[in-house]
Structures are given as C-alpha cells and as structure tokens.
Amino acid sequence: MSVVAFLREGERVVGAKVVNREDGSTFNIKAKQVINATGVWTDETQAMVTDRGQLKVRASKGIHLVVPRDRFQSTVGLILRTEKSVLFVIPWGRHWIIGTTDTDWHLDKAHPAASSKDIDYILEHVNKVLKRPLTREDVEGVYAGLRPLLAGENDSTAKLSREHVVAHPVPGLVVVAGGKWTTYRVMAKDAVDEATRxxxxxxxxxxxxxxxxxxxxxxxxxxxxxxxxxxETGVHVARIEHLLNRYGAMAPEVLALIAGNPELAEPLPGADDYLAAEAVYAATHEGARHVQDVLTRRTRISIEAWDRGVSAAPVVAKLMGEVLGWSDAQREGEIKHYLARVDAERLSQEQPDDESADAARMGVEDIVPLR
Ligand SMILES: Cc1cc2nc3c(=O)[nH]c(=O)nc-3n(C[C@H](O)[C@H](O)[C@H](O)COP(=O)(O)OP(=O)(O)OC[C@H]3O[C@@H](n4cnc5c(N)ncnc54)[C@H](O)[C@@H]3O)c2cc1C
Structure with a gap:
C-alpha cells in the first residue's frame, strides 16, 4: 500500500488515502494519530501535508560485496580505516560481507544501484590488507541500500547525523526520521510515545x-x-541448526510443514542452504506475495547464491503458487520478472557510474500485478 495523500479535518490529519499497488484500488484509512516513518522518502511524504517546519532527509548510498569464506583465512572480522570512513569485513555464515561505501544518491530511491566504480572501490580497499587479492570473479553477491540521513550544514553524507528526530508538524501526524537500524526500538518508542501523548x-x-x-x-x-x-523429524542436525538460527523457537512451524509433506525437506536448487519448506513458510506465515519477496527479502538467496537465485526461482514459484493459488500464467510471469530483475542488477553493476547503473536497473518494475 502506498500513501498518496493524508485525510484532513481542518489542519488536523485524520488518516491516509492509500493505493493498493497489487490491484490499483484506492481507499481511506482513518486514524486518531498517523506516524510517518518513511526513511529516505520523508521529504515526499511530508510535502503531502505541509511545507512548514519540515525535516530534511538525504539519501546516502552504501553497497556491500558478498564473497565466500574460503577466499581468505581470518578468525576475526576486520575494521579498516579508509580516506572517507571505515570498511568492515564481517564473517557471515559461509561468506564474508565487505563494505561499505557512502555517497550521495539522487536517483531512483526504490532501487539504488551499485555501479562498477562502487565495486572497484571496495575491492581496492580490502585488497590492501589481503595476501591474495580478491577479483570480480570472487564476488558472489552485491547489494545496495540508502541511509536516511538528517541533512544539516555539512555537505558530505559521511558526516551527517546518524541520530533520529521526532516531529509533530500538525495535529494528528508524527514524523520520525533519520536514525539507525541498531536504534530502531528507541526510534519506535519515541514516535509512539509522542503519538499517544x-x-x-x-x-x-x-x-x-x-x-x-x-x-x-x-x-x-x-x-x-x-x-x-x-x-524426531529425520532432518539432519545441521539443517535443524540452520532453521533455529533463522526462525528461533518457531523453527518447529517449518518442521511441521515437512512432516506434512516430506518433499519440502529438499534443498532449493542453487541455494542448498535453504529448504523448500522455507519458501512455503514465507508464503503461508510471512506475507510473501512474489518470488522476489522470497529470494531477496525472506531469504538472502539473491546475494548468497552464485546464480543469484536464477535456478531456485522456478521451484519457488511452483511452491508459492500452490499456496497462493497462482495460474500457470501468473507463475510464469513471476519467474520472468525475477530473471529480468537479476539481469538488470548484473547489468547495472557493470556500468561505470551512478547514472548509467540507475538507468540499467530501472528497466524492471518492482511489483508484478496479480491479475
Ligand atoms: C549500506 C548501509 C549500511 C548501514 N549500516 C548500518 C549500521 O551498521 N548500523 C545501523 O544501525 N544502521 C545502518 N544503516 C542504516 C539503516 O539501515 C537505516 O537507518 C534503516 O534501515 C532505516 O530504516 P527506516 O525504517 O527509517 O527506513 P526504510 O527502511 O527506508 O523504510 C521506509 C519505508 O517507507 C515506505 N514508504 C515510503 N513512501 C511511502 C508511501 N508513500 N506510502 C507507504 N510507505 C512508504 C518504504 O516502502 C519503506 O518500506 C545502514 C544503511 C545502509 C544503506
């Protein structure tokens, strides 16, 4: 659902008008208090209400590389100083995550694209401390995100505030912006307490x-x-550990799916850390609506698998389709969309700069209409 306008009674905000992006329908949601927590979109959503006393949020792009753990030996993670900021080398399952960059971003906010320049920057810096340098061939996955930074006097995004701010620009509307992932509960508390006050x-x-x-x-x-x-389940203990690490004490819910259909204990093609049951669980319990929800959000297959989930996509589409009642055409559409997304990301990562990377990534829309 996208908020397209706020409902008003005089100056007061009394709800939001939203559009369901799956079927295009529009309706109103009434609320005593509305909390606007829209990250890098804060400027746009605030502008729907008032042009007074606005928070200014800037988008700073950061990218990370994923490489296999066996590409270099280290028993610890690393924090390296760079000329602009720091570079982290973090052990993550069977991989290393290496990042990040910190550059201003003014292009498509829904799909920040990593360019060839970003990837080279990280490789160049990490290679300063590695005996055997990493190359492009060692990179399994690449991902990019946007930090919502509260804009101040300083021009460099690396120096902008990582603190959050809560504002109450008009009665009935609270805005929370800035902040960090690690402080999200403090942000939530501050925003909710302000709204309920x-x-x-x-x-x-x-x-x-x-x-x-x-x-x-x-x-x-x-x-x-x-x-x-x-x-008790006949599932290997290494798989049980994987499920416990992902779902905590709710892992038995995934195992119950396997008890009902033992075929769901099979690993997904090209991504054999994950079981078929996890794709089903994403659709039955975690609100996944599309193949890309499973491959890029409920799991990290899109950045962990060498083929970025291309061979898992048809199997995931079949499993999800059975839960969500997809027709053959819908299933085919989902697979086609996911493959196009992978192609667009790969192409964007070969482009020299932000503009060309953005243009390459923009080729694929986000939502597959369910019709
Ligand atoms: C590379 C990188 C490294 C980072 N490292 C760290 C770190 O080490 N530690 C740390 O704590 N933080 C880190 N962060 C920051 C952290 O990830 C962000 O601060 C956090 O994810 C922002 O969350 P948010 O909910 O404010 O915004 P978002 O996650 O961007 O959520 C905003 C939401 O609003 C929705 N939205 C926008 N417009 C509308 C609309 N009109 N209607 C309905 N919904 C709308 C969007 O769809 C989105 O879901 C990092 C970020 C990046 C990019």
Whole structure:
C-alpha cells in the first residue's frame, strides 16, 4: 500500500488515502494519530501535508560485496580505516560481507544501484590488507541500500547525523526520521510515545525495548534440543541448526510443514542452504506475495547464491503458487520478472557510474500485478 495523500479535518490529519499497488484500488484509512516513518522518502511524504517546519532527509548510498569464506583465512572480522570512513569485513555464515561505501544518491530511491566504480572501490580497499587479492570473479553477491540521513550544514553524507528526530508538524501526524537500524526500538518508542501523548485515552509508555522478538522466547531450550529434534523429524542436525538460527523457537512451524509433506525437506536448487519448506513458510506465515519477496527479502538467496537465485526461482514459484493459488500464467510471469530483475542488477553493476547503473536497473518494475 502506498500513501498518496493524508485525510484532513481542518489542519488536523485524520488518516491516509492509500493505493493498493497489487490491484490499483484506492481507499481511506482513518486514524486518531498517523506516524510517518518513511526513511529516505520523508521529504515526499511530508510535502503531502505541509511545507512548514519540515525535516530534511538525504539519501546516502552504501553497497556491500558478498564473497565466500574460503577466499581468505581470518578468525576475526576486520575494521579498516579508509580516506572517507571505515570498511568492515564481517564473517557471515559461509561468506564474508565487505563494505561499505557512502555517497550521495539522487536517483531512483526504490532501487539504488551499485555501479562498477562502487565495486572497484571496495575491492581496492580490502585488497590492501589481503595476501591474495580478491577479483570480480570472487564476488558472489552485491547489494545496495540508502541511509536516511538528517541533512544539516555539512555537505558530505559521511558526516551527517546518524541520530533520529521526532516531529509533530500538525495535529494528528508524527514524523520520525533519520536514525539507525541498531536504534530502531528507541526510534519506535519515541514516535509512539509522542503519538499517544496527545490522545484522550491514557496509554502507558511503550515498553518495546523489553519485548522479545518473535522466536526469541524459548530459543535456548530449543537449541539444546536440536539433536532430539533431528531424531524426531529425520532432518539432519545441521539443517535443524540452520532453521533455529533463522526462525528461533518457531523453527518447529517449518518442521511441521515437512512432516506434512516430506518433499519440502529438499534443498532449493542453487541455494542448498535453504529448504523448500522455507519458501512455503514465507508464503503461508510471512506475507510473501512474489518470488522476489522470497529470494531477496525472506531469504538472502539473491546475494548468497552464485546464480543469484536464477535456478531456485522456478521451484519457488511452483511452491508459492500452490499456496497462493497462482495460474500457470501468473507463475510464469513471476519467474520472468525475477530473471529480468537479476539481469538488470548484473547489468547495472557493470556500468561505470551512478547514472548509467540507475538507468540499467530501472528497466524492471518492482511489483508484478496479480491479475
Ligand atoms: C549500506 C548501509 C549500511 C548501514 N549500516 C548500518 C549500521 O551498521 N548500523 C545501523 O544501525 N544502521 C545502518 N544503516 C542504516 C539503516 O539501515 C537505516 O537507518 C534503516 O534501515 C532505516 O530504516 P527506516 O525504517 O527509517 O527506513 P526504510 O527502511 O527506508 O523504510 C521506509 C519505508 O517507507 C515506505 N514508504 C515510503 N513512501 C511511502 C508511501 N508513500 N506510502 C507507504 N510507505 C512508504 C518504504 O516502502 C519503506 O518500506 C545502514 C544503511 C545502509 C544503506
């Protein structure tokens, strides 16, 4: 759903007009308080309400490379100083994640594209400390994101504030912007407390910081039982550990799918860390609507697999289609869309600069209409 306008009663915001991007329908959602938490889109969504007292958010692009763990030996992660900022080399499962860059971005916000220049920058810096230099052939995956930075006086995005700000520009609307991933619960608490403060009902302060994430309660006990779970389900203990690491104490929900259909214990082609059951679970329990939701968001197959999920896509489409009732044409459309997305990303990563990388990535729309 995209917010396309805010509902007003006089100056007050009383809800939002939204469009369902899957079928194009539009409807209104009424609310006593609206919280606008739209990251790098904050300038656009604020402008739907007021041009007074606005927060200014700048988008800073950062990219990371994923390379196999066996490409160099180290028992620890690394933090390297660069001329602009720092470079992290982080152990992640069977891979290293190496990043990041920090550059201003003024192009398509939904699909920031990594250019050839970004990739070379990271390789050049990490190679200063490696005995055997990494090359493009060692790169399994590349991903790019945009940091929402509160704009200040300083021109360099590397120096802008990483703090967050909560504003209440008009009655009924709270805006939270800036901040960091690691502080998201503080951001949420500050925004929710600000919104509830002006409501008539007495609402206690948010206690989000002490609420365990889904799957956290009971995780330790489940981990201790992993060998027993392997015996009970017939699934190898290494797979059980993978599921526990991904779903915590909710891993038995995925195992229950396998108990109902043992074929779901098969690994996905080209991405054999993941089981077919995980694609099904994404559609039944995690709100996945499209093949790319599973390959790029519920899992990280798009950056972990050498083929970026190309060989998993048809299998994932079949599994999801059975849950979501897709026709043959819908299933084919989903596969075609995902393959086009991979091609566009690969092409963008061969382009010399942001403009050409953006133009290459823009070739593929985000949503596959479900018709
Ligand atoms: C390379 C990189 C490295 C980073 N490293 C770190 C780190 O080490 N530590 C750390 O803490 N943070 C880090 N961050 C920052 C962190 O990832 C971001 O601060 C955080 O993800 C921003 O979250 P957000 O919810 O504010 O914005 P977003 O995740 O961008 O969410 C905004 C949402 O608003 C939605 N939206 C926009 N317009 C509309 C509309 N009209 N209607 C409905 N929805 C809309 C968008 O679809 C989106 O889902 C890093 C970021 C990058 C890019």
């Amino acid at each position: 002006s409501m008539d009902e007495r609402v206690p302060p948010s206690c989000t910081e002490s609420i365990p994430l889904l799957g956290a309660s009971g995780f330790k006990a489940a981990w201790n039982r992993r060998n027993r779970m392997a015996e």
